[in-house]
Amino acid sequence: MAWRGLHFGEKLRYNAGMLTPAEEPTQAAETSPRQRQTERLKLSIPIRVMSFGGSAGDFVENTCTIIINRDGALIALKHRVAPDETLRIINLENFREADFRVVGEVRLQSEEYLGWGVECLEKERTLWDIEFPPPLDPAGLSAAALLECLGCGKQGLLVLNLVEVELLESAGTLQKLCDRCGHLATWSYADVTRRPKEIPPAAPQAPVSPVVGKWDGKVERRLYKRMAVKLRALVRNSKGDEEIVKTENLSKGGLALCLKMQLSLGEFVSVICPYSGGVQEFERKAEVRYRAPHVAGQNWFYGLRYFRE
Ligand SMILES: [Zn+2]
Known part of the structure; x- marks a missing residue:
């Protein structure tokens, strides 16, 4: 092979x-x-x-x-x-x-x-002009997010601890060293919607990913801006089956991740994210809004939207 x-x-x-x-x-x-x-x-x-x-x-x-x-x-x-x-x-x-x-x-x-x-x-x-860390431990607590330095525009998948994730969540920015700026700089989420710089003549625009597809409607995408964040999450289906994985991206309204378990559209699951393994963690109900076979069909890529009661 x-x-x-x-x-x-x-x-x-x-x-x-x-x-x-x-x-x-x-x-x-x-x-x-x-x-x-x-x-x-x-x-x-x-x-x-x-x-x-x-x-x-x-x-x-x-x-x-x-x-x-x-x-x-x-x-x-x-x-x-x-x-x-x-x-x-x-x-x-x-x-x-x-x-x-x-x-x-x-x-x-x-x-x-x-x-x-x-x-x-x-x-x-x-x-890609994106800095990458070594692989994260899939079962570990460390998180990562695709961030952009507001000083120089550098992008990196930065490894974060849960306190930094919370700071990003509340303030929208984070102070971290930027090696290109050479000092402490302000970072915020990089845009995950990637566009061609310009379309050269006679070349059709690159299509959106044929595999990932669309998360939801255009309006919904604006409301729920996606951020590339890898954060440990626990998902439990109605039968009590659980899986712990890293998210692929997050928004205020939901999250996307890859799971081995089979879920159907409209099905409700319980989600703890971030999941640190503690006993009193905030569990939320979420609905399966999108699903697509992931690479090689061994697991599924799901878009889950938090349910507001
Ligand atoms: Zn910088």
């Missing part, structure tokens, strides 16, 4: 159950220091993919990422490529570009699109 070296392999496996434990040592042994794994982020960034002389012939396709980490991504493509082929990828947000190696295919349960894991071949380049 061609998943060695896919830097977000660990997280994908956790979410999608794609790799068997037997593959772990190989993966670890071949991971160079520069290629160490980082936490991954579910983020739909508009990209242009170009292939020359590959198995699918020459093509240019505008599409988007589904999941990114520092040096790699899971991307959606209509064209069928092959492992070890090289693709040129342009980030349409900032026009940075780099060569990527196709690592392997990930089934998306989409008629039109295939998912491909890709890793950057140019180790000095960062296409």
Whole structure:
């Protein structure tokens, strides 16, 4: 299987159950220091993919990422490529570009699109311009949020403790060191709606993610601005089955996360978020408003909206 070296392999496996434990040592042994794994982020960034002389012939396709980490991504493509082929990828947000190696295919349960894991071949380049921490412990308490420095515009998936999460929640900003500014700076949530910088002539606009889909209607999206926050949450269904995972994003009105449990639209669940394992934690009722098969169909991506009684 061609998943060695896919830097977000660990997280994908956790979410999608794609790799068997037997593959772990190989993966670890071949991971160079520069290629160490980082936490991954579910983020739909508009990209242009170009292939020359590959198995699918020459093509240019505008599409988007589904999941990114520092040096790699899971991307959606209509064209069928092959492992070890090289693709040129342009980030349409900032026009940075780099060569990527196709690592392997990930089934998306989409008629039109295939998912491909890709890793950057140019180790000095960062296409996303987002700083990533090492992987978070899925069961651990640490949280992370995609924040932007208001001083210089730098974006990073910053690791936060629960006090910092609360400060962000109440004030909307947080004081943290910014290495680009060189001093303590004010950070706030980065916009998760990523747009192309400009549309070059003859190129159609990159589509919204074919996999993630829309969270809800436009009006609702304005009311419930999403923030990319990874926070430990407990979800319990009506049968009493529980799962503890990290959220993919949060809003005032709800949260999105990946679960193995099967929930149907309109079903109500109990949610504790943040979940620290204490006895007196605030439990809320939430309704399943969105669901889609996640990567490889091993689990589901859910949008849950808090129920107001
Ligand atoms: Zn800064």
